[in-house]
Amino acid sequence: MTTATTTAPRTTVSTTTSATATRRKRVRSVVFHVLVIAVAVVILYPGVWMVMSSFKPSGDIVGNVNLWPETWTLDNYASAFAGIGGVSFWTFVLNSLILAVGSVVGIVLSATVSAYAFARISFPGRGVYFAVMIGTMLLPFHVVIIPQYILFNSMGLVNTFLPLLAPKFLATEAFFVFLMVQFLRGLPRELDEAARIDGCGHWGIFRLVLLPLMRPAVITSSIFAFIWSWNDFLGPLLYLKRPDTYPLPIALRLYVDQTSVSDYGAQMAMAVLALVPVLLFFVVFQRYLVDGVATQGLKG
Amino acid sequence: MSATTTERGRAAGRGGVRGTATSSPARGGGKPQRDRADVKAGYAFLSPWLLGFVLLTAGPMLMSLYLAFTDYNLFRAPQFVGIDNFTALFADPRFLKSAQVTAVYVLVGVPVKLAAALAVALLLNAKHRGQGAYRSMFYAPSLIGASVSVAIVWRAMFIDDGIADQVQQFFGLPAGGWVGDPNMTMPMMILLAVWQFGAPMVIFLAGLKQIPAELHEAAAVDGAGPIRRFVSVTLPMLSPVLFFNLLLETIGAFQVFSSAFIISGGTGGPADSTLFYTFYLYLKGFTEFRMGYASAMAWVLVLVVGIITAVLFRTSRAWVHYTGDVR
Numbered sequence: 001m002t003t004a005t006t007t008a009p010r011t012t013v014s015t016t017t018s019a020t021a022t023r024r025k026r027v028r029s030v031v032f033h034v035l036v037i038a039v040a041v042v043i044l045y046p047g048v049w050m051v052m053s054s055f056k057p058s059g060d061i062v063g064n065v066n067l068w069p070e071t072w073t074l075d076n077y078a079s080a081f082a083g084i085g086g087v088s089f090w091t092f093v094l095n096s097l098i099l100a101v102g103s104v105v106g107i108v109l110s111a112t113v114s115a116y117a118f119a120r121i122s123f124p125g126r127g128v129y130f131a132v133m134i135g136t137m138l139l140p141f142h143v144v145i146i147p148q149y150i151l152f153n154s155m156g157l158v159n160t161f162l163p164l165l166a167p168k169f170l171a172t173e174a175f176f177v178f179l180m181v182q183f184l185r186g187l188p189r190e191l192d193e194a195a196r197i198d199g200c201g202h203w204g205i206f207r208l209v210l211l212p213l214m215r216p217a218v219i220t221s222s223i224f225a226f227i228w229s230w231n232d233f234l235g236p237l238l239y240l241k242r243p244d245t246y247p248l249p250i251a252l253r254l255y256v257d258q259t260s261v262s263d264y265g266a267q268m269a270m271a272v273l274a275l276v277p278v279l280l281f282f283v284v285f286q287r288y289l290v291d292g293v294a295t296q297g298l299k300g
Numbered sequence: 301m302s303a304t305t306t307e308r309g310r311a312a313g314r315g316g317v318r319g320t321a322t323s324s325p326a327r328g329g330g331k332p333q334r335d336r337a338d339v340k341a342g343y344a345f346l347s348p349w350l351l352g353f354v355l356l357t358a359g360p361m362l363m364s365l366y367l368a369f370t371d372y373n374l375f376r377a378p379q380f381v382g383i384d385n386f387t388a389l390f391a392d393p394r395f396l397k398s399a400q401v402t403a404v405y406v407l408v409g410v411p412v413k414l415a416a417a418l419a420v421a422l423l424l425n426a427k428h429r430g431q432g433a434y435r436s437m438f439y440a441p442s443l444i445g446a447s448v449s450v451a452i453v454w455r456a457m458f459i460d461d462g463i464a465d466q467v468q469q470f471f472g473l474p475a476g477g478w479v480g481d482p483n484m485t486m487p488m489m490i491l492l493a494v495w496q497f498g499a500p501m502v503i504f505l506a507g508l509k510q511i512p513a514e515l516h517e518a519a520a521v522d523g524a525g526p527i528r529r530f531v532s533v534t535l536p537m538l539s540p541v542l543f544f545n546l547l548l549e550t551i552g553a554f555q556v557f558s559s560a561f562i563i564s565g566g567t568g569g570p571a572d573s574t575l576f577y578t579f580y581l582y583l584k585g586f587t588e589f590r591m592g593y594a595s596a597m598a599w600v601l602v603l604v605v606g607i608i609t610a611v612l613f614r615t616s617r618a619w620v621h622y623t624g625d626v627r
Contacts, residue, residue: 028426029428032423032426032428033428035423036423036424036428036430036434039420039423039434039438040434040437040438042495043437043438043440043441043495043498044437046450046453046454046457046495047440047441047444047453049453049457049463050449050453053456061456062456062459062461062462063461063462063463063465063466065463065466065467109348110348110349110352113345113348114345114346114348114349116345117341117342117343117345117346117349118346121338121341121342121345122338122342123335123338123339123341123342123343124339126342129346129349129350132353133349133353136353136357138547138551138605138609139357139602139605140551140554140555140578140598140601140602140605141555142555142578142581142598142601143360143361143364143598143599143601143602144356144357144360144361144364145585145598146360146364146367146585146591146594146595146598147359147360147361147363147364147367147595148356148360149585149586150363150374150591151360153374166356167352167356169348170348170349170351170352170355170356171348171349171352172352172353172356172357177349201337201341202337202338202341202345203341206345227443231444231446231447231448233446233447233448233557233558233561233562234557234558234582238586248448249447249448249558252448252449252452253448253561253562256452256562256565257565257566264456267452267456268452268453268456271448271449271450271452271453272449274447274448274449275444275447275449278443278444278447279444282436282440282443286436286439287436289439289443290435290436290439290502293439293442293499293502293503294502294503294505294506295506
């Protein structure tokens with residue numbers, strides 16, 4: 001491009017402008033990549049530092065800016081897998097899994113059904129209920145944790161998973177209902193009419209026609225439900241007081257308190273292990289997750 | 301929540317259209333029957349949500365409102381004390397401190413996070429290779445940011461002799477970690493929030509994609525430079541999305557809990573500098589079992605968030621620009 005302008009200075013205007021345009025385009029592309037990579041480094045550094053630190057000797061973690069371990073060790077993972085206070089590491093994993101899978105099942109069942117009512121059945125009061133449902137998304141949930149605790153405590157359900165799972169089966173997380181309502185509204189209504197002519201009632205339309213088509217929304221919701229439950233800290237902190245009922249986040253906190261500053265290595269190893277399923281989901285389903293967030297903010 | 305308002309408006313409109321389309325021409329005598337069946341089916345399908353709303357949201361809210369006017373410790377029956385909890389709240393220095401900590405976090409953290417989200421969204425909106433991969437990568441912290449794992453990492457990075465301390469010393473700045481310094485814990489918590497700019501960024505990006513290219517072209521033909529185009533085309537067109545993000549992030553920022561809990565080792569220290577509102581509520585309600593007091597705190601939070609939401613909606617009429625069918 002530079003040759004075009006230098007060897008033939010008297011060329012037509014159009015070639016000169018196109019030459020500068022391509023040059024400007026290339027400069028812009030370089031600037032873009034430099035900026036984006038700078039952001040990426042800041043974003044990734046804490047995560048990479050965590051993973052790398054988990055392979056460093058415990059005394060060599062804090063203050064070591066270098067990512068690459070000078071000496072590699074698996075001791076941290078050995079002490080993480082050893083469990084805490086007589087409870088096996090795998091018990092925490094199992095508890096986390098039960099809670100997360102239970103959440104997914106509860107949310108998918110309750111949110112799909114409720115969303116069908118909001119999106120496809122017209123009955124008096126529906127608009128009001130919908131507005132109330134949206135309103136609960138804006139409500140600070142701390143206003144209900146004390147009465148809910150009193151309720152579940154009076155039923156003797158502290159130290160069981162029920163207080164954490166029951167709300168999921170009752171669609172209290174409006175985000176998921178809203179996501180599915182949005183999705184259902186995008187499906188053509190002719191499908192319902194065709195099924196009705198074929199003799200389907202609402203249950204048939206929902207179960208045989210729309211539910212199979214809702215797969216993308218169900219997948220997105222399932223991933224979010226799983227990850228949110230997996231990372232949830234406040235819920236288990238309130239309801240699960242016996243170490244053998246702890247999910248990973250609470251176990252991790254116990255670990256931090258017990259080992260205090262001395263054993264950063266084991267803390268890092270356990271922090272990494274606690275994030276493994278989340279990162280796996282992210283790598284496999286990133287499109288669903290990111291598009292799910294985008295749709296939630298936009299459609300409508 | 302611009303998106304939802306529009307959605308609601310449209311739903312109502314569509315419902316009306318459908319009402320005439322399906323029920324009036326198709327059936328003569330069968331119509332009331334179909335309607336009654338719809339009502340039954342409607343409540344049947346809605347029953348999980350309805351039950352959850354009554355039992356786990358509305359009921360508890362009323363109970364919490366009652367408890368706010370009582371002295372209750374879970375073991376003895378609630379004693380009605382009038383507005384004593386509320387007067388005690390505003391004389392409680394730790395409560396005032398927690399309100400202040402939270403206010404600073406919301407007022408500084410949310411704008412900085414949204415500015416970062418918008419800046420990166422504008423950067424990624426230019427068509428370049430690898431855009432999708434970057435978008436996913438930048439979103440990742442939003443997924444794990446509230447986890448205990450990240451809080452542990454954050455603490456290790458900002459503790460005495462930690463990475464932040466090393467960098468400070470390298471540049472000849474005063475030594476010392478951020479975790480133990482009451483003046484530095486807030487910047488540390490805000491950094492953690494800003495690190496999670498990915499979720500609002502994804503929403504901004506989706507909004508930017510919806511701005512018709514013709515608008516920018518027309519403005520460019522009229523001689524508008526990039527800054528002028530940003531102010532006069534991009535910002536107004538993006539304002540509904542900006543409003544949605546502002547609302548969600550503000551409400552979210554009021555509820556920060558687990559990272560402060562882990563980083564301060566469950567104390568809210570040093571010097572109550574990480575004693576966020578919900579953290580203090582937890583300490584009062586679940587470690588001191590002063591459930592009446594904590595309920596009063598919860599209702600003050602509901603009122604404050606409600607007022608802020610109302611103000612945002614009210615002022616949005618002046619600065620949120622809706623195109624096309626809605627207004």
